[in-house]
Amino acid sequence: MAPVDQSAHLSDPAGSHLLEEKTGSQELLRGHFLHAFRDTVRLPDGRETSREYVRHPGAVMIIAQLDDGRLVLERQYRYPVQAVMLEFPAGKLDAGESSLACAQRELREETGYSARRWARAGVLHPVISYSTEFIDIWFAKDLTAGQRQLDAGEFLDVFTASPAELLLWCRDGRVTDGKTLAGALWLQNVLSGAWVLDWEAGTC
Missing domain, CATH: 3.90.79.10 (Nucleoside Triphosphate Pyrophosphohydrolase)
Known part of the structure; x- marks a missing residue:
């Protein structure tokens, strides 16, 4: 097993190299309590995928x-x-x-x-x-x-x-x-x- 590369962590402790960029958003559900979305995001390697999630007021x-x-x-x-x-x-x-x-x-x-x-x-x-x-x-x-x-x-x-x-x-x-x-x-x-x-x- 190859050793874990610590260089990215040391040079970027906040993890900004892991961030995903939203390129689009679609509302799936607006209920009495839940508000659901499907976003399109660009991954760190440039590819695109989707993320489904629920917004919550806390x-x-x-x-x-x-x-x-x-x-x-x-x-x-x-x-x-x-x-x-x-x-x-x-x-x-x-x-x-x-x-x-x-x-x-x-x-x-x-x-x-x-x-x-x-x-x-x-x-x-x-x-x-x-x-x-x-x-x-x-x-x-x-x-x-x-x-x-x-x-x-x-x-x-x-x-x-x-x-x-x-x-x-x-x-x-x-x-x-x-x-x-x-x-x-x-x-x-x-x-x-x-x-x-x-x-x-x-x-x-």
């Missing part, structure tokens, strides 16, 4: 912890995979809405909880091969319970679990949702002290 996920350390989780039926999934609370951004405002709204609407302190951990791209979707990861604490405000047609259970229980479910395959698995990685490192969060005041 979303948030909330890792909310009660004072006793237990996590606020949800159980929801996800139609595309025909299964009830265990997840962290999450939801998509409304037009013009900030990431923090969305996180506060989604936590309140889906679980009834509000939080006095918030910290943005980072961002994840769950399906980079066919979607522009990004998910901002938020931590929330100093929670106050309230009434849920679910959207019409939205059905989900809210429950709590310890971090140890969640990590066990991730290991055993009971949790397979990608964003929740990524959230569990963040949670594990924050709890160990390896990763530090910058907390800010929020509304409660």
Whole structure:
């Protein structure tokens, strides 16, 4: 096997030699939620091919912890995979809405909880091969319970679990949702002290 050529990486650490240039675009679907396209692109070697993908407005996920350390989780039926999934609370951004405002709204609407302190951990791209979707990861604490405000047609259970229980479910395959698995990685490192969060005041 030939050795890997590192020269391109060393001379172009941003990877600009891998970029593809869009030369055309066709709208395939404009639904209530999904907006799909097929673009024609020129590859780095000059050849052309097509890329099909979905535009997404972006979303948030909330890792909310009660004072006793237990996590606020949800159980929801996800139609595309025909299964009830265990997840962290999450939801998509409304037009013009900030990431923090969305996180506060989604936590309140889906679980009834509000939080006095918030910290943005980072961002994840769950399906980079066919979607522009990004998910901002938020931590929330100093929670106050309230009434849920679910959207019409939205059905989900809210429950709590310890971090140890969640990590066990991730290991055993009971949790397979990608964003929740990524959230569990963040949670594990924050709890160990390896990763530090910058907390800010929020509304409660």
